[in-house]
Amino acid sequence: MFDLDLWKEILSALKQNRMRSFMTAFGVFWGIFMLIIMSGAGRALENGVMEGVKAFATNSAFFWTERTSKPYEGFQRGRRWIYNNQDIEYIRQSVKEIEYLSPRLFGWQQNGDNTIRGERTGAFNIYGDYPDYFKIDGWTPVKGRLMNEIDVLQKRKVCVIGERVEEVMFDKDEDPIGQYLKISGVYFQVVGVIHPETRINIGGGKKEETIIIPFSTMQTAYNYGDEIHFFSVTANQGTSVSSLEEKLKRILKERHKIAPDDTQAIGSFNIEAEFKKFSMLFLGIQALTWIVGIGTLLAGVIGVSNIMLVIIKERTQEIGIQRAIGATPGKIMLHIIAESVFLTVMAGYIGLSLGVALLEVLNQILLAAGDEVFFRNPEVNLTMALSALAVLVFSGAFAGFIPARRAIKIKPIDALRDES
Known part of the structure; x- marks a missing residue:
């Protein structure tokens, strides 16, 4: 069931330190943005070259x-x-x-x-x-x-x-x-x-x-x-x-x-033989694109996880109060993971949207250029977009899991004594 109070708390927490939230989200944004751009550019080059090769008799x-x-x-x-x-x-x-x-x-x-x-x-x-x-x-x-x-x-x-x-x-x-x-x-x-x-x-x-x-x-x-x-x-x-x-x-x-x-x-x-060589080349380019993109995204996710650990430290007393008035470990854990997922998915979604928009602009430029360039239809297929979104959700949950585990280990009495 959708918990409106939970999401209000998440948005309030992010607004309290907007610059930190922005810098944390930027790593995830940049990772997914570069993944989309590199994948689309690689596909455009593949489409252009393969279109040229296929015009010849394949035998x-x-x-x-x-x-x-x-x-x-x-x-x-x-x-x-x-x-x-x-x-x-x-x-x-x-x-x-x-x-x-x-x-x-x-x-x-x-x-x-x-x-x-x-x-x-x-x-x-x-x-x-x-x-x-x-x-x-x-x-x-x-x-x-x-x-x-x-x-x-x-x-x-x-x-x-x-x-x-x-x-x-x-x-x-x-x-x-x-x-x-x-x-x-x-x-x-x-x-x-x-x-x-x-x-x-x-x-x-x-x-x-x-x-x-x-x-x-x-x-x-x-x-x-x-x-x-x-x-x-x-x-x-x-x-x-x-x-x-x-x-x-x-x-x-x-x-x-x-x-x-x-x-x-x-x-x-x-x-x-040339067709086979090009096929292997572009398969390698796509693999390299995913490695670089996922690596950059992973760096952003690690940044999110580290910031969440800092946030947990800052909220020690708040967590202690929640525990003291009856909040269950599961609810506290859900709150932290949801905040991490929200931050990661929103940053990734913006990166995904801007990446797709930029590829569409590039496609219009290429269409205007006609046959003057070897790039054709820089696209990101639906499977890749859905895979990227799935990676974002998983990454967000993973980034929040370790801080959440740490949060539920905090004893209420120790949290109330904490003055940091």
């Missing part, structure tokens, strides 16, 4: 070349090498575990701007790709269409462009579809404007500043011969992309006479 792997690190079959260490069309064709024919395979060429930016349209110029990321690349690295057409197989087979001079390219090279009310861009000296017709499903760009740079042309067109138009700078694959259903990654490395090392134990010559990563 995909990416490959590029590096200098060799070991001598092998007459070749010195530090040798530069590169993929070629024959590598891709051999893999396509002999490795049946592959679902999609897409080689890529990078159009390196040299001497600033590489794209011209009338009086407008711009420096953009130029890539030569196969249509399968859009199934590996997610892109959505917002105008026109994506590149297709016919574009590659016929070596068409067409391109799809990112939204930033459209902003720079065309007027706001102008339709870019069917218009031409002069890219590194060659004219290409725009057939689509595309939007990336993730800001992570394998080739570097901002994705919205990307121009993609058919792979075959890029090889012939810019005299790349049979060079390939990079390629990506996805594994068939039921095939581990990690095992496929290792198999492709073995094949490429054999074809290019690279030492089997040279771990540097082929750069690669797969989304499956």
Whole structure:
């Protein structure tokens, strides 16, 4: 049953020394506030990174070349090498575990701007790709269409462009579809404007500043011969992309006479492994957040317990009088524990509320920033909030229990004699 007199006594006791009550409660407030903020920030980073990773096919792997690190079959260490069309064709024919395979060429930016349209110029990321690349690295057409197989087979001079390219090279009310861009000296017709499903760009740079042309067109138009700078694959259903990654490395090392134990010559990563790494990383961040938050909260609770001990000392005579007029040890104990719980829960609730409010403000800022940041939806789930409140109630009871035990051990006659 709700005891109004009890709560009046608790509020009266706290008001008698407001500064001490405030300083005592601040430790608990700060602990729960930091727990909420760190947890929300950690979740925002996790949401942003995972959203970017998930936009790629989860069974995909990416490959590029590096200098060799070991001598092998007459070749010195530090040798530069590169993929070629024959590598891709051999893999396509002999490795049946592959679902999609897409080689890529990078159009390196040299001497600033590489794209011209009338009086407008711009420096953009130029890539030569196969249509399968859009199934590996997610892109959505917002105008026109994506590149297709016919574009590659016929070596068409067409391109799809990112939204930033459209902003720079065309007027706001102008339709870019069917218009031409002069890219590194060659004219290409725009057939689509595309939007990336993730800001992570394998080739570097901002994705919205990307121009993609058919792979075959890029090889012939810019005299790349049979060079390939990079390629990506996805594994068939039921095939581990990690095992496929290792198999492709073995094949490429054999074809290019690279030492089997040279771990540097082929750069690669797969989304499956990266996803697992990120999952473990963010699990560790969440655990660390709880450790730091609970540690800070515990320090505040210890402060509450110490202050309650001081309060018991100051109220020795008052407790003696209560005992003398018939107050039971249980009632005295309940009063002290209730006061401790009230102080702890109120401070924690304010910290929880302010923490959630600050995360909501941060979320609105992030929404306004759009895709410019990797943070997404800084949130604290209901389970965590309820857990935090449960910890507060338990902590408050624990902080008041030891002082309460001490209080009920005070003998009425000794308490009445106490003059402190």
